[in-house]
Amino acid sequence: MKVLKFGGTSVGSPARMKNLLDIINPAERQIVVLSAVSGTTNNLVEIGQAYLAGDKKKAISLIGTLKDKYELFIKELFTDEQFLKQGKEVIDYHFNVLANLANDLFTTIEDKVILAQGELLSTTLYHVYLRQIGVPSVLLPALDFMKIDEDNEPIVDYITEKITPLLDKHPDVNLFITQGFICRNAFGEIDNLRRGGSDYTASLIGAGIRSEEVQIWTDIDGMHNNDPRIVKGTQPIAQLSFDEAAELAYFGAKILHPQSVFPAQKYKIPVRLLNTMDPQAKGTLITNTSEKDKIKSIAAKDGITAIKIQSSRMLLAHGFLRKVFEVFERYKTSIDMITTSEVAVSLTIDDTTYLGEITTELNAFGSVELDVNHTIICVVGDFGAEKHGYAARVLEAVKHIPLRMISYGGSDHNLSLLVKTEDKVEILRSLHNRLF
Numbered sequence: 001m002k003v004l005k006f007g008g009t010s011v012g013s014p015a016r017m018k019n020l021l022d023i024i025n026p027a028e029r030q031i032v033v034l035s036a037v038s039g040t041t042n043n044l045v046e047i048g049q050a051y052l053a054g055d056k057k058k059a060i061s062l063i064g065t066l067k068d069k070y071e072l073f074i075k076e077l078f079t080d081e082q083f084l085k086q087g088k089e090v091i092d093y094h095f096n097v098l099a100n101l102a103n104d105l106f107t108t109i110e111d112k113v114i115l116a117q118g119e120l121l122s123t124t125l126y127h128v129y130l131r132q133i134g135v136p137s138v139l140l141p142a143l144d145f146m147k148i149d150e151d152n153e154p155i156v157d158y159i160t161e162k163i164t165p166l167l168d169k170h171p172d173v174n175l176f177i178t179q180g181f182i183c184r185n186a187f188g189e190i191d192n193l194r195r196g197g198s199d200y201t202a203s204l205i206g207a208g209i210r211s212e213e214v215q216i217w218t219d220i221d222g223m224h225n226n227d228p229r230i231v232k233g234t235q236p237i238a239q240l241s242f243d244e245a246a247e248l249a250y251f252g253a254k255i256l257h258p259q260s261v262f263p264a265q266k267y268k269i270p271v272r273l274l275n276t277m278d279p280q281a282k283g284t285l286i287t288n289t290s291e292k293d294k295i296k297s298i299a300a301k302d303g304i305t306a307i308k309i310q311s312s313r314m315l316l317a318h319g320f321l322r323k324v325f326e327v328f329e330r331y332k333t334s335i336d337m338i339t340t341s342e343v344a345v346s347l348t349i350d351d352t353t354y355l356g357e358i359t360t361e362l363n364a365f366g367s368v369e370l371d372v373n374h375t376i377i378c379v380v381g382d383f384g385a386e387k388h389g390y391a392a393r394v395l396e397a398v399k400h401i402p403l404r405m406i407s408y409g410g411s412d413h414n415l416s417l418l419v420k421t422e423d424k425v426e427i428l429r430s431l432h433n434r435l436f
Contacts, residue, residue, distance in 0.1 A: 001167075003031045003211045005180060005202035008038035009219040010276040011122050014076040017129065023217065023279050026135050026175050031205055033180045034126060035198040036118025037073070040066070044118055047098060048111040056102045067095045070121065077125065083132040090124045113190050116143075119179035119198075127177050137175040140166055145208075146183035146201065148191060154183070154200070156263060159208035167209070178205070199260035203271065207263035214264050214271045216256065221275035222284030223248060223255050225297040226432045230425055234432070236283060237297055241290035244297075244380050245271075247414045251299040251336075251378035261286060290413075295381035295390060295435050300424055303350050304336065304374040306404055307359075310344040311366025320365070321345065327361045336376060337407045337416055346405055348376065348418060374404060375424045377417045379431065383408070391415055397434030401427050 004024060011017045011034055024032060036044075043066045050059035074087035094117045101110050119142070127139040145162035147155050167176065180198020185191035193200045199216055206214040220228075222236035223245065240248070242265035250258035255273060264271050265288065274283040309324060324345060328335055331354035338347040349355075355370075362368045379394050391408055394415055405418035419427055 001029045001031065001209060001211055002213045002215060003033060003202050003206045004215045004217060005033040005198050006035065006217045006276060007198065008035045010217050011035065011126070012038035014073055017077060017126055023276065024175065029174045031176045031178060033178055033198055033202045033205065034119065034122045035180050037122050040118040041115065044114050048114045051101060051106040052111060060099060060102060063095060063098045067091060074125065077129055078132060080132050083128055086128050087125055090128065091121065094121050109189055112192060115192055116182040116190050119182050123177050123179050130175070135175065136173050137177055138170050138173050140176050140178040142179040142182050142201065143184055143190065148183055148185050150186045154193065154204050156204060156207050159204055163205065163208055199257055203261050203264040206269045207267045210267060211269055214269055216271060216273050217276045218255055218273065219275065219277055220255055221278055221281035222273045223297065225436055226428060227300060230428050231432045238282060239285050239291055240296060242286055242288060244290060244413045245286045247378060247380045247411065248297055248299045251301045251376055251416070290382060292382050295379060297380050298428060298431050299378045300428060301350065301376045301378070302421055304348050304376050304418065305352055305355065306346060306348050306371040306374055306418060308344060308346045308369040309362050309366050312343055324362065324365065327358055331358055333358065337405055337418060339405050339407060348405070371404060373421045374418055375421045377419060377427055379415045380413050383412055383415055393434060394431065397431050398427055
């Protein structure tokens with residue numbers, strides 16, 4: 001059984017929603033995971049912000065505007081009056097849920113209820129559309145089997161336990177439709193997966209049912225070997241390992257969230273990245289194996305701040321790095337890169353929410369220097385300890401550009417460079433010309 005996930009742009013219009021059957025084969029047993037219609041989640045976020053600010057009038061106005069869009073959407077999606085009426089009932093129900101929140105105390109719990117409506121709308125409307133054209137399908141409520149624990153981590157065993165009987169209940173149906181992104185938390189409240197959203201859902205379901213394959217359908221033909229928005233002549237990568245894909249995703253490849261494929265990796269389930277707009281394109285296959293002796297791709301992550309802590313007390317000081325890391329742990333701020341010397345440590349962060357507080361605490365260890373507006377350039381490939389020459393090729397390509405930090409050896413798949421953001425375009429193009 002395969003799991004197919006379609007993003008917001010893939011269901012972004014009635015025409016695109018109808019065209020999904022060019023990809024989905026109703027003769028094969030599949031679970032189809034849908035995101036909200038493109039733009040809907042942003043609108044729902046705005047509605048939630050208005051409620052949280054106490055501006056119920058604005059929230060109701062925004063709800064009305066979004067509902068008008070869906071009124072037009074269903075008129076184009078449904079050609080049969082009977083199913084148009086059903087579509088109208090669907091949107092009336094969900095927009096009443098949104099409007100009725102004006103009558104209650106509004107908290108972050110209700111805000112998550114709002115965010116869930118996008119996926120609930122897209123999946124229910126698609127299910128009704130399939131009925132209109134006579135394609136049998138079952139609507140699987142993700143809230144019945146997708147659950148996270150107290151640490152907001154998904155529970156794969158729970159997913160397996162709950163979804164298996166739902167599938168077994170319909171042995172004669174091949175097509176199951178469910179929502180991406182949404183789930184229930186440890187208290188049974190409506191919540192969401194945050195990281196990776198619908199991609200994460202697809203990977204978790206794939207792990208839960210031990211799927212033969214997970215397919216992530218977006219609007220680009222796989223993961224490219226560089227940023228196609230900046231560099232001309234990029235090519236999709238035919239094959240990546242899970243580790244390589246995670247490195248690229250973490251350091252800027254927007255097509256995939258770095259944590260979204262971890263469940264599939266754990267259970268050795270292949271993941272394909274494919275293009276809804278060009279279904280014949282081969283895309284990218286992600287598995288546990290990697291092509292050897294090859295540089296695969298380059299990614300860039302902006303918004304990086306470099307922090308350098310220098311102190312003579314660091315020389316041979318037991319526990320120094322632990323104390324530094326504890327500062328970042330207290331403020332729940334992740335570190336991207338790190339390099340050390342006998343008297344200094346440099347590291348980078350991409351979340352500056354608590355930069356002031358972090359800097360104040362680090363000053364107790366020595367002098368602290370901050371460099372903002374930097375970018376991490378990540379080169380991914382086969383960089384195992386026994387390899388030679390690859391790092392030299394990378395550095396030769398950027399010898400004309402000042403480098404703030406170099407990180408190499410922490411992974412067999414990654415060589416990272418920290419540069420000023422103003423040099424990003426030049427370094428991406430120079431690396432591409434030299435490496436590919």
